[in-house]
Amino acid sequence: MSFKPLHDRVLVRRIESEDKTKGGLIIPDSAKEKPQEGEIISVGEGARKDSGELIPMSVKPGDRVLFGKWSGTEIKLEGEELLIMKESDILGILTGNKAAKAA
Amino acid sequence: MSFKPLHDRVLVRRIESEDKTKGGLIIPDSAKEKPQEGEIISVGEGARKDSGELIPMSVKPGDRVLFGKWSGTEIKLEGEELLIMKESDILGILTGNKAAKAA
Amino acid sequence: MSFKPLHDRVLVRRIESEDKTKGGLIIPDSAKEKPQEGEIISVGEGARKDSGELIPMSVKPGDRVLFGKWSGTEIKLEGEELLIMKESDILGILTGNKAAKAA
Amino acid sequence: MSFKPLHDRVLVRRIESEDKTKGGLIIPDSAKEKPQEGEIISVGEGARKDSGELIPMSVKPGDRVLFGKWSGTEIKLEGEELLIMKESDILGILTGNKAAKAA
Amino acid sequence: MSFKPLHDRVLVRRIESEDKTKGGLIIPDSAKEKPQEGEIISVGEGARKDSGELIPMSVKPGDRVLFGKWSGTEIKLEGEELLIMKESDILGILTGNKAAKAA
Amino acid sequence: MSFKPLHDRVLVRRIESEDKTKGGLIIPDSAKEKPQEGEIISVGEGARKDSGELIPMSVKPGDRVLFGKWSGTEIKLEGEELLIMKESDILGILTGNKAAKAA
Amino acid sequence: MSFKPLHDRVLVRRIESEDKTKGGLIIPDSAKEKPQEGEIISVGEGARKDSGELIPMSVKPGDRVLFGKWSGTEIKLEGEELLIMKESDILGILTGNKAAKAA
Numbered sequence: 001m002s003f004k005p006l007h008d009r010v011l012v013r014r015i016e017s018e019d020k021t022k023g024g025l026i027i028p029d030s031a032k033e034k035p036q037e038g039e040i041i042s043v044g045e046g047a048r049k050d051s052g053e054l055i056p057m058s059v060k061p062g063d064r065v066l067f068g069k070w071s072g073t074e075i076k077l078e079g080e081e082l083l084i085m086k087e088s089d090i091l092g093i094l095t096g097n098k099a100a101k102a103a
Numbered sequence: 104m105s106f107k108p109l110h111d112r113v114l115v116r117r118i119e120s121e122d123k124t125k126g127g128l129i130i131p132d133s134a135k136e137k138p139q140e141g142e143i144i145s146v147g148e149g150a151r152k153d154s155g156e157l158i159p160m161s162v163k164p165g166d167r168v169l170f171g172k173w174s175g176t177e178i179k180l181e182g183e184e185l186l187i188m189k190e191s192d193i194l195g196i197l198t199g200n201k202a203a204k205a206a
Numbered sequence: 207m208s209f210k211p212l213h214d215r216v217l218v219r220r221i222e223s224e225d226k227t228k229g230g231l232i233i234p235d236s237a238k239e240k241p242q243e244g245e246i247i248s249v250g251e252g253a254r255k256d257s258g259e260l261i262p263m264s265v266k267p268g269d270r271v272l273f274g275k276w277s278g279t280e281i282k283l284e285g286e287e288l289l290i291m292k293e294s295d296i297l298g299i300l301t302g303n304k305a306a307k308a309a
Numbered sequence: 310m311s312f313k314p315l316h317d318r319v320l321v322r323r324i325e326s327e328d329k330t331k332g333g334l335i336i337p338d339s340a341k342e343k344p345q346e347g348e349i350i351s352v353g354e355g356a357r358k359d360s361g362e363l364i365p366m367s368v369k370p371g372d373r374v375l376f377g378k379w380s381g382t383e384i385k386l387e388g389e390e391l392l393i394m395k396e397s398d399i400l401g402i403l404t405g406n407k408a409a410k411a412a
Numbered sequence: 413m414s415f416k417p418l419h420d421r422v423l424v425r426r427i428e429s430e431d432k433t434k435g436g437l438i439i440p441d442s443a444k445e446k447p448q449e450g451e452i453i454s455v456g457e458g459a460r461k462d463s464g465e466l467i468p469m470s471v472k473p474g475d476r477v478l479f480g481k482w483s484g485t486e487i488k489l490e491g492e493e494l495l496i497m498k499e500s501d502i503l504g505i506l507t508g509n510k511a512a513k514a515a
Numbered sequence: 516m517s518f519k520p521l522h523d524r525v526l527v528r529r530i531e532s533e534d535k536t537k538g539g540l541i542i543p544d545s546a547k548e549k550p551q552e553g554e555i556i557s558v559g560e561g562a563r564k565d566s567g568e569l570i571p572m573s574v575k576p577g578d579r580v581l582f583g584k585w586s587g588t589e590i591k592l593e594g595e596e597l598l599i600m601k602e603s604d605i606l607g608i609l610t611g612n613k614a615a616k617a618a
Numbered sequence: 619m620s621f622k623p624l625h626d627r628v629l630v631r632r633i634e635s636e637d638k639t640k641g642g643l644i645i646p647d648s649a650k651e652k653p654q655e656g657e658i659i660s661v662g663e664g665a666r667k668d669s670g671e672l673i674p675m676s677v678k679p680g681d682r683v684l685f686g687k688w689s690g691t692e693i694k695l696e697g698e699e700l701l702i703m704k705e706s707d708i709l710g711i712l713t714g715n716k717a718a719k720a721a
Contacts, residue, residue: 002197002198002199003169003195003196003197003198004195004196004198005194005195006161006162006190006193006194006195006196007161007191009194009195011195044195048158049668050152050153050668052152052156052158053670055666055670058624058625059624066621066693066702068691073171073194075169075194084169084194084195087624088625090624091623091624091627091691091693091702092621092622092623092624092627092629092662092702093621093622093624094620094621095620095621095622096620105300105301105302106272106298106299106300106301107298107299107301108297108298109264109265109293109296109297109298109299110264110294112297112298114298147298151261153255153256155255155259155261176274176297178272178297187272187297187298208403208404208405209375209401209402209403209404210401210402210404211400211401212367212368212396212399212400212401212402213367213397215400215401217401250401254364256358256359258362258364279377279400281375281400290375290400290401311506311507311508312478312504312505312506312507313504313505313507314503314504315470315471315499315502315503315504315505316470316500318503318504320504353504357467359461359462361461361465361467382480382503384478384503393478393503393504414609414610414611415581415607415608415609415610416607416608416610417606417607418573418574418602418605418606418607418608419573419603421606421607423607456607460570462564462565464564464568464570485583485606487581487606496581496606496607517712517713517714518684518710518711518712518713519710519711519713520709520710521676521677521705521708521709521710521711522676522706524709524710526710559710563673565667565668567667567671567673588686588709590684590709599684599709599710
């Protein structure tokens with residue numbers, strides 16, 4: 001089974017970040033209001049302008065992203081908890097080494 | 104009797120999803136804030152742009168969809184509980200095996 | 207006396223639906239948050255676009271419609287309680303046998 | 310002294326409706342949330358579109374109208390209590406016998 | 413010292429209206445939610461459309477106007493309490509005898 | 516160090532007005548909800564229209580202005596408390612003698 | 619690892635300002651509602667107009683900026699606390715000596 005988000009929505013799988021400081025200390029789970037990392041699983045085809053033209057999505061499947069802790073709606077697909085959110089809830093894209101390691 | 108939603112509304116029949124985890128464990132009904140699955144029964148002809156042109160609907164009767172738990176208005180048609188919601192309340196479309204099985 | 211709704215408003219007479227389940231059980235009146243049925247009595251000439259052009263109404267007198275329980279403003283015309291609401295509060299149109307019987 | 314409403318506002322004099330049911334029973338004054346009748350006293354020249362063009366008013370002095378109970382701002386002109394409201398607060402126009410009688 | 417309101421704002425001096433009913437009875441000051449009379453002292457040059465064109469003001473210095481009791485911001489200019497409000501807070505213009513008397 | 520406000524923001528230095536009535540009485544500091552005077556220190560280059568064109572600012576450095584008591588964000592630049600606010604929070608410009616004296 | 623903000627967002631590193639008055643007194647940390655200083659680390663490519671054209675960002679990496687105390691979302695990148703906010707949350711740009719020293 002797969003899931004196609006409508007319009008400018010994206011399907012995201014949360015990634016537990018390694019909760020360490022620069023110096024290597026582990027950060028407890030109770031630091032609750034931080035944004036979170038995730039990987040884009042699938043994306044909608046984009047919102048449409050008044051002219052009917054599609055606004056292309058700025059993220060694509062595989063992108064490693066950050067989003068606010070309270071963004072999105074949790075859904076369960078085949079027993080896995082995923083998130084659906086609007087592209088506008090995505091704060092930005094992580095690039096480089098660490099992201100590559102995680103992918 | 105049938106029901107034609109106005110504008111960009113859709114008529115949806117809720118589908119009780121099989122509440123199992125990947126491993127086969129049954130999930131109790133009390134997990135209340137999850138979005139839900141449904142099948143599109145009928146759709147309006149779409150909203151209209153300022154130019155008068157119709158914006159075509161992105162879902163069609165028979166589509167298996169996910170929507171937020173609190174989306175839509177419950178109505179009763181011939182004794183059956185259905186939901187009317189706007190297309191914008193639909194999070195996305197389920198495709199593939201499981202959806203086929205359910206249809 | 208008659209009443210002409212302004213712009214995109216409609217005048218609606220509530221219809222008490224037969225509160226029965228498919229199996230014929232009567233549903234008590236206390237199920238209070240359900241949308242309701244009504245018959246369109248008269249309609250405004252429609253809202254206007256910026257260009258001044260009328261946006262034609264999607265419902266017409268005689269249509270059997272559903273609307274949210276809390277939609278509209280109650281008015282009394284010649285002792286009869288009616289509802290004035292915007293067309294956008296109309297969820298959809300009932301068609302076919304039952305509607306015909308009721309008309 | 311006269312009063313010229315600005316833009317799309319109208320000046321309205323409330324009309325105490327005959328509070329009787331069809332069967333002739335008098336309805337007590339405590340039925341407080343009903344819309345009310347009024348007569349249009351004067352109207353503004355209308356709102357303006359971005360193009361600068363006037364949007365003509367849909368009501369005119371002498372019209373018998375219904376409006377929501379809580380619509381408008383009460384003002385006192387020469388000791389008489391009147392209401393100023395926007396045209397969009399007018400629900401519709403009463404026509405025919407009863408209105409004629411009242412005018 | 414003088415004061416030039418910015419954009420579509422106006423500077424207004426409140427006028428204590430003669431609080432009498434038609435029959436000559438004096439109305440106590442505690443009737444607090446009524447709109448109020450004022451005289452326009454100065455006006456801004458008007459808001460601007462997207463095209464950059466000025467939208468001319470609909471009131472001018474000397475106009476006797478009504479406005480909602482809670483409209484505007486009180487300022488003190490050379491010890492005198494005045495009001496600054498947007499033109500859209502002005503309900504309408506008083507014309508004719510009484511206004512003339514007051515001017 | 517200097518500070519360049521972004522877009523349609525302005526940097527303002529509060530001016531303690533002489534709190535005297537016309538008759539010369541001093542007004543206590545506790546009259547808290549009045550707008551306040553200030554001098555414009557620097558201005559942004561203005562907001563932009565959809566066309567990309569700049570909307571020129573209506574105030575300039577040196578202008579003596581009034582603004583609402585709760586407008587703006589307080590910042591500290593080199594130990595001095597200043598205010599940053601949007602041009603739309605400026606109620607108007609003071610001109611003439613008193614303003615000159617203060618400048 | 620680096621981070622690319624989406625659309626008109628910017629990534630900001632807070633700068634602890636030297637909390638001294640002009641006269642050299644140290645200001646305690648409890649002055650909590652003041653805006654804050656930061657340095658722009660990276661910027662998005664800008665929001666898009668309806669035409670699809672990019673609106674260029676008004677800040678660039680290295681800029682020393684002020685923003686409201688409650689602006690932005692805190693994120694942690696490689697153990698360092700940073701802020702993501704919209705360009706519209708940036709109040710203005712600091713220039714000149716002090717900013718240079720800090721860069």
